[in-house]
Amino acid sequence: MNTPTPVLRLENIVKTFPGVRALDGVSLSVLPGEVHALMGENGAGKSTLMKVLGGIHQPDEGQVIVNERPVVMNGPLEAKALGIVFIHQELSLAEELSVAENVYLGELPTKGFGRVDWHELYQKTDAILAKLKVGFDAKTLVKDLSIANQQMVEIARALTVEAKVVIFDEPTASLTDAEKRVLFDVISDLQANDVGVVYISHRMEEIFKITDRISVLRDGQYQGSVATKDTDEEGVTQMMIGRKLDLTRKESNHELGKIALEVRNLSSGKAFNDVSFQVRSGEVVGFYGLVGAGRTEIAETLFGLRNKSSGEILLNGEVIDVKSPRDAIEKGISLVPEDRKGQGLVLGMNCRDNMTLPQVDDITAGPFVAEGAEIAIFDQYRDSLDIRTPGWKQDVGNLSGGNQQKIVIAKWLSMKPNVLIVDEPTRGIDVGSKSEIHKLLRKLASKGLAVIVISSEMPEVMHVSDRIVAMYSGRVTRTFECGEVTEDNLVQAISGVSKLA
């Protein structure tokens, strides 16, 4: 069998940032028509490698070779001109502008004297959107779209040029199943046209479904590549973290306590309707449903971010009225939000201060913030969540995507709440830390916390929850006790098949 010439090769790429050797001699090749998975723990250097490829970072050492010719790229447009398109991990959109302007950002079509050719712009964009089967048009403002649809705008950028290589950096983190299917169709179309696709994701089932080859990075070093069909989850995990994962759930037989949180017939506008459930202290209750089923909105209501239109919330048997997040925190309710970049982090602030932000009032010595206490909190969670950062002084904006997530989680865990709500806790988090977070949630429950886990990943809810509340379009369709849940009846419950039970 003769192997085709790679469309793209990387040779011995080194990239350092102050205090971090993010890439340490990485080599990689991408063949035409293959889907090449790039895997590794949070902070392993995946995004950095792709930014080198996309012309955003210049390598300190090493060569990028496109079609067997060494190239130097001094910016994203030069990379694009070579046929390399990069879909970013974090949404990289100008929200106040239209979808079309975002899809063609940086290269709006013109008709002389720098005037934008709107006709062409809208026409081309609408053609791309039609391929993506999305429900909005080129003139829609990006700020009016859901996060999932914004992600689709990013993906539309892959189709604006005759690409040779398209890089997807965790594209599915906030997509619903339907959109995922469209994305996978787009990828197989690209593949059929001999485009090389680099695909970064922490979701194993996707990797094994759509990729041909897997390359692994660990701490900035290249660990090797394998054909997807020759390996399995365990093998990849071993390559990524250097050891096997312990996926068993340790049953701590702690007693469930009193009902900590109870919700009776709660409704909020159109978001959700007539929702009732209870959470005991010591219990983990999973909320499972499709994106948009109303789970996040329930969490927002419990946390005082959203007004309820009717119903009651009871905390330890007493009816409460949560007026604001501050109020919620005082009552012992914490929320790890879904949109962490937007709601959870101050990107220009360092790791420690981000983590201790909500409790800074409490850790004071006289009129000053007690530095030592702050650093102690930081150290504790850096270790237990395995946060990769050169030190607490690093700006959160410079951390890898997954490590930013961990900072937010740490921030709310360190508040020592009674009721902890986590919304999509492991989105964008690598397999190793994922199981750490699951263990941590179980451990918190065993210490008497009432924990609510909102997740769109079935293995996750089934793994961490004692009970599962299934939701469909703003309503609770069924509540599963431990033991009675199977994949089948869970899928039914969230797709509205088994109507109100």
Added chain:
Amino acid sequence: MKSINVKVLLKASPIWIFILFELVFFSVAGSYLSLSDKAFMDVDNMLLLLKQSAPIGIIAMGMAIIMINGNIDLSVGATFAIAAIVLLETMSSPMFEGLGDWVIPIAWGAALLVGTLLGAINGLIAWKTGVDAFIVTLGSMLGFRGLVFMFNGENPTSHLNWTLVDFAEAQFLGLHTATWFLLVVTAAIWYLMNRTVHGRNAYAIGNNREAAVNAGIRVGPHMMINFMLIGFLAALSAVVFYSESGSVNPNDGQLYELWIITAVVLGGTKLTGGSGSILSTLGGVIAIQLLRKGLGHIGADTSTVNLVIGSILILVLFLDRQINIKGREELKV
């Protein structure tokens, strides 16, 4: 139902509704207090108001694009004064004595060129040093003003050219020359911001700088162009104004930057950049002028005017926050 409609309306064109409110308020209050026997909404009065809006309005158009781009320029008032001196000095310079009225285009050209250059200096420093535009232009505001005083001490610089005065006082289709300048500048800047790549990129940069950089947009050159534009417009404003008045004091243009920024913010442009409308900026300019004139009409003194405008600015920003919150009905502030 009703209240939602009001909200939609307020969201779409709040500044024009505010102007309408001002007109009604001052007319009614004026006649009720009967402090002045002239009606407020008199045509001549309104035309004069537009003319008086022009100096600030022309610069405000430049400030709008600077702010949409995510920067700010505090040096416009000083640039305005320097351009005025260049204009009047060139016209009275013995070098051009034999030219008669042909000195006018030369003087205009010189003033506009100097304004553009001063803007370019701001832009270049902010671009190449990476220092925040706020700091850069704070420095140049002081520096440029220093130049004005170095030139002629505390003395005014004067020169009156009657051809120019006639030109400035002319009315075409009822509107004064200055008003026409304001309207043409507004139209041109509107076109620039809504129809050209430069304008759209400026929005993108102000809205999400990182995304713009990732997409290969070169932030520096766009910023540079915008600073040159605002320098040009500050000089144009001076040219239009001093052609008629003919005398510039070294303190002229002081606090202009604050009035201008107030007008732009009233017009709905975000301080953080990325969003704002040129037409609403025109509305902001007119609204402020109306307030100043209207409060004068009902007998308020200058300090009261400033107090009221300050309070209104804060109120507007607060209302804007209230109206633009996500998921209006259920989500809290």
